Every structure is written in structure tokens, then in C-alpha cells.
Amino acid sequence: MIASDPLPSWRPGEIKSTILNFVQQIITPGSPDYQLPAERIAVFDNDGTLWCEQPIQIQIFFLLDQIKKLPVENPVLAAQQPFKALLENDRAVINTFTKKEFITLFLGTHTGMSPESFMGNATDWLDTSKHPRFQQLFKTCLFQPMRELLDFLKANEFKNYIVTGGGMDFVRAIAEEIYDIPAEQVIGSTSKVKYQLVDDLPVLTKLPELNSFNDREVKVENIGLHIGRRPLLAFGNSDGDLAMLHYTSAGEGKRLALLLHHDDAEREYAYDRDFKLSPCIEALEVVPQLPGGVIVSMKQDWQKVFPFEG
């Protein structure tokens, strides 16, 4: 039996029981749903699932801060679109951007350096930058119930992966510190990298060219590439996660496909279909019909949202 309460920030009820029972059945030898530790793969979206993605994704805040250096570093580029609009905080232009365009811009403007150098920059920024509404460091704007779930799964020999539409190196820079997930268990959008010798020493260099935009069905294709096993549990919050939830749910035996619904304007934000950068429309309809499909209500199912709440 699972001792004490591994999920204190989850309110007692059907959803919490479903999660606890699922893990109990997977880990109990002799249970019809028992799985060996090697099979215990769990995949998590990041933006809006593990941490806050409002009013815009945290890495877009990072991008905007980086672009502020442009007028000094590269005045010619700074005068061109889309940089001009971003520098002038021109919402009319910014609001026309899709998530893929932001990611492409993001990957395109952090190039010519090694992944390690980029990760150093990202870590420095995350060490000091705060969320405009909560006035807390971005890196503390993660969801406490999700961190408890990650820890609970890890303690039961699950291997937790992040499968994010965000930039892989950006998330790798922080995943170990805030989620206890090592870099190699972060799958995300990537630019191409090139092996080259600099001063006779081999390094990898990030190129401006997009390699993989890790969204929708590409998330599943990259799960195949990086993991090679169908997950037992998947957790997302948008239509970009639906393929991954569907793929997980369709495996043999017991699976769990969880969708977080942001319905708590008071403690976090309430949004779904209208969030242009990452809408949740189809997923809210489809997930309840999937085997093991579960909608999680932030408002109802979470006792506590952020770790910094009293």
C-alpha cells in the first residue's frame, strides 16, 4: 500500500483517487496491470501543465528580454520586423504571432553558441526574472500538485519525461533544479546543431535553422525517437498535447491520459479556447472519451496551486 499522502496539494475526490489507484495497480506485482519498472514511462507537457504559461509563455518573456539588447548589439536587425514590433512592444503585431513563429524566432535568435552557453544564459535569467502578476521568480511559478505527482511517480520507479513545444535547451536549463528531471529526459523543439572544431577543440554550435517543432503529432514522433516506448501516463493542457494523450491512452493495459483545465482565474488564470498561442478546444471534447482519459480542474481538484502560496 502507498503510505501517508503523497499528493497533499490534490483535493480528496475522484481525480486524486484515480491517480493513486493507477499507480498502485501499476506497481503491485501480481496485479493484472502490473508493469516492470522499465515500462514505467510518464510524459508531461511543460507550459501550462508543469508551470504557468500566462499571460505568455515564460520563454517568450526571456526572448523579449534578450531582444532588448539588439539595438546595441545589432542595430540593423533591431530596425527590422519582427524585432522592431517586439522592441516597441507593439501588441497589434505581436498578437498575430503563432506559437510556431515565436519558437522559430526564439531558436533563430539564440544561435552561434554552444547549448551549454545558451543554458547558462537561460539559467542566469531564470535566477532573477519575475512573473509580472505574482511578483515571484518565474522558476517558482510551477504547479505544486504537479511537482508532487512527479515526485510520487519517481518514487515508484517511473521515469518522468518533459515533452514540450518550448525550446529544448531552455527547459533543460531548469528542469533538474525545479522538477528533478535530468536534461536527457527533456524532449522539446530544437534548432539544428553542428559539430565543429574551435581552436582545435570540438564543440556543438546552435544553428538558426529549425530542426523540430515539437507540437501535436510531432510530440509522439519524438517520443518514438527519444524513448522508444509508449508511455503509461501522459499529462497535458492543450490541443498541442492531444496526439500524445491519445497515443498514450491507446496502449494495451491500464493507461492514464490527463488534461489540466485552467478554470481558476482567482489563483492562476481561466482560459482554454481563446488562448491563441496554445488553445484547448478539441482536447476538452476528446479526452473524456479516451480510455483512461481524465479532465483535471485546477479550481476543484487542486488544494494549492503554487509553492509560494501560504
Next chain:
Amino acid sequence: MIASDPLPSWRPGEIKSTILNFVQQIITPGSPDYQLPAERIAVFDNDGTLWCEQPIQIQIFFLLDQIKKLPVENPVLAAQQPFKALLENDRAVINTFTKKEFITLFLGTHTGMSPESFMGNATDWLDTSKHPRFQQLFKTCLFQPMRELLDFLKANEFKNYIVTGGGMDFVRAIAEEIYDIPAEQVIGSTSKVKYQLVDDLPVLTKLPELNSFNDREVKVENIGLHIGRRPLLAFGNSDGDLAMLHYTSAGEGKRLALLLHHDDAEREYAYDRDFKLSPCIEALEVVPQLPGGVIVSMKQDWQKVFPFEG
């Protein structure tokens, strides 16, 4: 201190001491070369490093067996080159193939199925197919000293990865059973895969198009993609591994870059520059000059080669 002898199949001497001392320094808190468990990444080539690759790589034997079914399954294709030459065992033609051409052919002829189905086929074949000289199952033709090294590293909280020029799914089919390395720690050559719905259920399907030929500098680029950390230890046996060995060696602090030299015709094979599919020429010259670079002689440094030896 490391108790008893974790590497009984390695002969006492300089090479064995170098490996034991390296691990001791990495794992000892307070040592100047101490590394946290999260940093302890070790990467291994597969063909010719972990298991025998002579007279041709094991997956080429698999390919040749699969192609024998062609005259029944696809007579038109069977009459075309290169299949005709392979079916007729026409060495004059076969010997003109490069490794990349074989891998491309290999990936191109195992398509239209899920990675899981393919891995099932590979496992079945490996369960029954024998090496022509040793008359032992191919899957037992692994190098006993290497298996001991993998176990020793794992016991000391290293994470072992295979970084192979061979097909990723072929090696994933067997890596857990014979090396205790899970699928997600196998990086290899890949075809593209596509997410699709079959009978309304989501599956991945292997496509004939090459995605990545994991050789030379691409091995390092894929280490960046899959791991995101510079390894502490790398082990290879050919020029295809040199970039990975160089990249590993060039990291800060203590590193080990090991090259296996096949110089034992009696117990295994003696070859280096003349093995067209995977020559070892430049690596034999460069590795001894790298920091932490070590040439391992099969003949001198290994007490035992295969697990099936008396």
C-alpha cells in the same frame, strides 16, 4: 574503495588500472575530479565495441535473411539491384557497399510497420540466429569485458548510452536483454517515423526515408540532442567514433576516451584499416594524443573475450 574485482575479464595492467582509478576519482566526494551522479554519462559504440562486427555487422546478417523473403513477397523488387546481388550473394557487388549504403538499405527495407513490430521481428531473429564462425547465437557474441565495464559503471551511478551507427530500433530490440541498457539510452541511425491513425488508433509507422545516419560528427550532434551533456567516458573502435572520443576528451576535468583495437585473430578477429565497412585508421593515430585517450588491445588487455568461452 572499490571492493573485490569488478572487471575479472580484464588482465591486470596499466589499462585496467586506468579505468579503475578513473571511476574511483569520479565517484569519491572531495576528489578534485568528483562528479555528481547526474553528470556521469558514458557512451559506447556498439558494432565492434560491445559486440562482434565480423565478418560483417550482425544487422547486415539480419538484412540478408530478411531479403531472402523478397522473391516471394516482392518478386519485382527482388529482380532489381542491389537486392539481386544480395540474394545471389554476389560478393563483387556487395563489397562495393559503404556502411551508409547498407544502413540506408536496411532502413529502407524495414518500413510500413511500427517500431514495436520491427523490434519484435528483430528479437525473434536474434533468438535463433547464429554467428557463422563461433556457432553461437549472435546475441551471445558480445564482449564479456565490456559487459563487466557497463555493469561496473552502472553500479557507480553512471548512465550508459549506446551511440551506434547501426539502426536504432534494431539495437533497442536487444540492448536491455544483453547489456542492461534500456531502449531510451540507445541512440542510433534512424528512418523518419510518421504518426497516423490506423482503425482510429494512433500508431507510429516507419518510413523508408533516412532521418539520421549516426556516424562520425553526427554521433556528437545526436549526443547533444538526446543527452544534452558532454560524456565523461566514451568507448569506440573505429574512425566513426573519433569525433565522439575527441568531444568527450575535450571536456573539463577528468575524462576517458577509449579505443578498442581488434588485434586478436585467434580469439576474435584482427583488423583495422582494411575493414571497409568501418575502418580504424585515423583514430589509432589520434586517440593516444588526446587527454584521457587510451588504446585497448584485445589481445593484451582482455583475459576473456566472449561469455561463452570456457
